[in-house]
Amino acid sequence: MTHDQILIEIRAMLTEIIGAEYALGLDIGMGTSFDADLELESIEFVKLSAMLTERYGDRVDFVAFLATKELNEIIDMTVGEVVTYLADRLAPAGALDG
């Protein structure tokens, strides 16, 4: 999957979590931060992680991704960092599919 495809999917998940009414006023891109820009509650970020794990399955080890991050690094994370991580993890399988 390309970065753009993943970004579109994450945008849809975030819209479901924070509600279309609020999300419509935001331009969610690679540089958007979950905390400062989206004002995502921490429990909502947990929800997003669960949705991503459900969507992409075992190919994405979100536990490993978060296990090495300190609290402030998780809070300061941008949408783009998650997209890039997912794209890297999904790339080999995508190549095989193709």
Add this chain to the structure above:
Amino acid sequence: MADVTAGGVRFHVQRLAPHHRPGQPEHPVVLIHGLGMDNLSSFYYTLANPLAHAGAEVILYDLRGHGMSERPRTGYQVRDSVTDLALILDALSIDGPVHLVGNSYGGMVALGFAVAYPARVASMVPIEANFSIAGWAEWIETGRQKTSSEPAAQSLLAPLGRKVVRMAGAADELLDRTTFLADLRAMQPIPAAELRRLACPVRAVHGEHSDAVDYGRHLVELLPHCVLTVLPGCGHSVLMDATAALREIVLDWFASQTPAGFR
């Protein structure tokens, strides 16, 4: 799986499985958060993923009335929290022993659960745990009066953004629409005689400057096998203020509790 219905209440549950050691037999580690504004994310951001990455199956849940769990009108005494945990584990088909890590009130729930169901607890790590929460209801109400005595508190909050408004709203719901405060006032301490019977390994952690540190010292008097660490320079927020030190303590603890190795 995100939602589990236990005792007629819907609970938000997150289960993290170790990726690199599938199927490894190991007691799950259950993380229990604190009261009020807290929810499972405080553990998710700090200990849950490192524990799962090290090889543990980790279970996090939002207490009733907290996070994304249902907010029923009643049931906010510690005995209710203990029953909730038992029913959640039943619903997850976990009838063997579990390791418990509880922060603040979550530590009190862990201690209460071990007293009620000794066979279901492999070991526990109470962090800043209390045996009694006398005075908490008054403390929460005083804090709230300070903010709500301001004129039009909601309109003052609004410019602070979506997150603050939502968190304040959730806290208001818990305080205004449930028996939460009345239950806090009515809650009885866990009797010392019952705590003294705990046989499972206990690893207590407290902050040096916390009001709750005496509970840790008292626990060691009651349970000579309890290992206590008092983290220097910390208050009650050990989980947030000393995350790295706490993470090492908890990972080492579970390594020592796992004969087959861990980490």
